[in-house]
Amino acid sequence: MYKLGLLLINLLTLSYPLSAILTHYQLHGGHQTPSQHLRAVLAPYLTLNYYQLDRSALEAAVLQLPWVKSLNLQRRLTTPFTLHITIEEHIPLCLWGGDSTLLSQYQVLSTDGQALSIPATDPYLEYWKTAHHPPVLQGRLPQILTIYAHYVQQLQGSFLTIQRVHCPTPTHCQLQLNKGYILHHNPQKNPKALEQFAKIAPQLSESPPIHIDLRHRQGIAVTNQPQ
Numbered sequence: 211m212y213k214l215g216l217l218l219i220n221l222l223t224l225s226y227p228l229s230a231i232l233t234h235y236q237l238h239g240g241h242q243t244p245s246q247h248l249r250a251v252l253a254p255y256l257t258l259n260y261y262q263l264d265r266s267a268l269e270a271a272v273l274q275l276p277w278v279k280s281l282n283l284q285r286r287l288t289t290p291f292t293l294h295i296t297i298e299e300h301i302p303l304c305l306w307g308g309d310s311t312l313l314s315q316y317q318v319l320s321t322d323g324q325a326l327s328i329p330a331t332d333p334y335l336e337y338w339k340t341a342h343h344p345p346v347l348q349g350r351l352p353q354i355l356t357i358y359a360h361y362v363q364q365l366q367g368s369f370l371t372i373q374r375v376h377c378p379t380p381t382h383c384q385l386q387l388n389k390g391y392i393l394h395h396n397p398q399k400n401p402k403a404l405e406q407f408a409k410i411a412p413q414l415s416e417s418p419p420i421h422i423d424l425r426h427r428q429g430i431a432v433t434n435q436p437q
Contacts, residue, residue: 232260233291240297242277242334251275252295260291272297276328279320300326302338304358305346323352349377357383357397364405369412382425390418396425406430 235252237245251271255263265283272281277299284294300320307317316335318326328335338344347354358375365372374386377397385393385404391411395403403424414420416434423431 231291232256232258232263232293234289235293235295236289238294238296240278240295240299242299243275243297244333247275248272255293260285263293276326276332277334279324300324302326302335302344303355304344305339306351306354307346307348319347319351319355323355325351343373345372346374348375349383353377353380360397360401361385361404364402365408368408370408391420391422393422393424400424400427403430 255268278297279300280298282296302318303321304319306319314330315327318328347358354377371388377383381396381398383395383397421433
């Protein structure tokens with residue numbers, strides 16, 4: 211077996227000389243990352259000697275792309291001059307921060323709690339915003355993500371969806387829901403308040419916007435005026 215291995219190495223050395231240049235790459239995954247951005251990062255490495263590729267430098271360059279979470283590089287005997295790149299990407303969950311419509315970068319929170327800076331012109335960002343209408347969260351990480359996940363859980367099965375959560379202090383969160391509801395809640399008290407409101411919301415007849423104060427120990431205050 212050892213001799214067979216040496217023979218195979220010698221044959222490969224004769225077939226693919228040290229002067230061989232890496233000419234192709236094959237991408238696996240990476241549907242969110244624009245292909246032109248990936249090509250621009252890879253271009254300098256496609257002119258290098260196949261056997262002298264600086265894997266660490268290439269990995270570091272690809273990881274600078276905003277959607278990329280991790281990657282794996284492989285060389286296969288069946289395609290000796292092709293670099294196989296497997297990419298795992300961050301999955302976007304919501305927007306973070308204030309209004310970003312006039313900014314060149316959007317702050318996006320991923321499902322694993324990572325804060326990503328995505329260019330406003332990014333094609334997948336535009337698709338994701340249009341297709342999913344992600345909510346905007348404002349508050350400190352990771353607390354705001356924990357609060358948001360708790361609110362989402364309480365609204366499951368209802369017709370209500372979250373459009374914005376703003377928590378300026380640990381004891382006050384303002385939630386903007388569909389149907390024109392604006393809720394004020396203390397996340398440290400009455401953790402089931404949002405779930406209770408979801409049950410009575412279909413009975414409300416006031417015209418939007420409707421401000422709902424869930425911070426009372428007993429009952430819920432409903433008004434058309436800001437709290």
